[in-house]
Amino acid sequence: MTAMIDIAAxxxxxxMHLQGGIELPVVSGVTFHVNPGECVVLAGPSGAGxxxxxxxxxxxxxCDSGRIGIxxxxxxxxLATAEPRQVLNIRRSTIGYVSQxxxxxxxxxxxDVVAEPLIVNGLARAEAQQRAGELLHRLNIPERLWQLPPxxxxxxxxxxxxxxxxFISDLPILLLDEPTASLDAANRAVVVDLVAEKKRQGxxxxxxxxxxxxxxxxxxxxxxxxxxxAAA
Amino acid sequence: xxxxxxxNDQSLLVAESLSKSYGRIAACRDVSFSxxxxxxxxxxxxxxxxxxxxxxMLSGQLAPSAGQVSYRMRDGITRDxxxxxxxxxxxxxxxxxxxVHQDPAQGLRMAVSAGANVxxxxxxxxxxxxxxxxxxxxxxxxxxxxxIARIDDAPRTYSGGMRQRLQIARNLVTEPRMVFMDExxxxxxxxxxxxxxxxVRSLVAELHLAVIIVTHDLAVAxxxxxxxxxxKGGRVIETGLTDQVLDDPREPYTQLLVSSILPP
Numbered sequence: 001m002t003a004m005i006d007i008a009a010x011x012x013x014x015x016m017h018l019q020g021g022i023e024l025p026v027v028s029g030v031t032f033h034v035n036p037g038e039c040v041v042l043a044g045p046s047g048a049g050x051x052x053x054x055x056x057x058x059x060x061x062x063c064d065s066g067r068i069g070i071x072x073x074x075x076x077x078x079l080a081t082a083e084p085r086q087v088l089n090i091r092r093s094t095i096g097y098v099s100q101x102x103x104x105x106x107x108x109x110x111x112d113v114v115a116e117p118l119i120v121n122g123l124a125r126a127e128a129q130q131r132a133g134e135l136l137h138r139l140n141i142p143e144r145l146w147q148l149p150p151x152x153x154x155x156x157x158x159x160x161x162x163x164x165x166x167f168i169s170d171l172p173i174l175l176l177d178e179p180t181a182s183l184d185a186a187n188r189a190v191v192v193d194l195v196a197e198k199k200r201q202g203x204x205x206x207x208x209x210x211x212x213x214x215x216x217x218x219x220x221x222x223x224x225x226x227x228x229x230a231a232a
Numbered sequence: 233x234x235x236x237x238x239x240n241d242q243s244l245l246v247a248e249s250l251s252k253s254y255g256r257i258a259a260c261r262d263v264s265f266s267x268x269x270x271x272x273x274x275x276x277x278x279x280x281x282x283x284x285x286x287x288x289m290l291s292g293q294l295a296p297s298a299g300q301v302s303y304r305m306r307d308g309i310t311r312d313x314x315x316x317x318x319x320x321x322x323x324x325x326x327x328x329x330x331x332v333h334q335d336p337a338q339g340l341r342m343a344v345s346a347g348a349n350v351x352x353x354x355x356x357x358x359x360x361x362x363x364x365x366x367x368x369x370x371x372x373x374x375x376x377x378x379x380i381a382r383i384d385d386a387p388r389t390y391s392g393g394m395r396q397r398l399q400i401a402r403n404l405v406t407e408p409r410m411v412f413m414d415e416x417x418x419x420x421x422x423x424x425x426x427x428x429x430x431x432v433r434s435l436v437a438e439l440h441l442a443v444i445i446v447t448h449d450l451a452v453a454x455x456x457x458x459x460x461x462x463x464k465g466g467r468v469i470e471t472g473l474t475d476q477v478l479d480d481p482r483e484p485y486t487q488l489l490v491s492s493i494l495p496p
Contacts, residue, residue, distance in 0.1 A: 062472070062482075085268065107426075
């Protein structure tokens, strides 16, 4: 089977120039792969570098060295050295990212926030909004809120809008950073179902989940991030 | 399909080793990059970093001391801007380019009506049917959220935010492919800024515009741009995807800029 994500010896260090050039090692020797239809959960205590690894796979953090192989439209691209334009294309058609917090643009209605990833990939607005509505409905966001911008919603509601936006597209790779952190039991169960559906569709996922019960339900494999702890 | 276009198309504007010096003072040194259709590039840096000089060279308003800017014209032929005649350059500015000034008074005619400000660009490209010009001008005023009832008023009666939206309508009415923006939110109140940014963001995506925007405001760069170039002392010191540069800045000066943002 060909891996969707294949990371080899990736390393990340922050150099804090404003603090006298202190080197802050984050991770080194990060090596693992993710197959289609598989959910790999990153484990380790806070500060071990789990979120940093997700950000490296998304191209948000740059690597100092190593390789982040991403299967993009049938070919493997090394995200660690890809041009900005290529990274944008990969984000548009291959990698989705559900961050911990919703970063919404002011004034844009919830339904459009959720539908946007489909619209940028060329789906008609009406159809995109219909799929957005179905997903919002499943995640228990009442219809009367759909036309409002999510900025004033509660933390849990914003997180569900964020999840809907992340799960709506048909991208072959999904990165999930604490998708269930501020959700109640009913909504956590919805997320577990959504992850299971993505697996059946062959989507490769990397997740950070602190809740043991959820981790058991979604993880096919666990990668212990403490083994990538960079030597200070 | 939109995406095929993005992956296969050719660059629209290419800067090669652009430099500008005034006597012994180098205002801009050795800047090179390519811009593609639909791509938004932010040039950030503090006053005196050379970003405005660079913008003037890129838009053909200032001759570089060294290097060149080439642009792929609507007919598909790439031309070196310095070889364009004055008439060709003016035509480019009236049709395929837009230029949004920080001060709307520089980009608008303050004493003539809003409708005429927008219609004038259409007449310059040969439109002569009054009714159609007025209809198109009304459409554009609506798109930039200006009440049609104000179409016959001159922009000197408008607020700062309305003037800036009118300037944007005037620039976009000829459907340019490339728009230059110099601190477009510079003189506006924060609430007015947010509305304008949101408007610009949706128009840029809808019209698939290539944009080069000069700003000292990193929040503006984050909201609007795909890529960012950080300038200091006339040089580009760091460049990359906007979220990469802002979330993982490498250069000391970029780290200083990012750490100076006040939390919202």
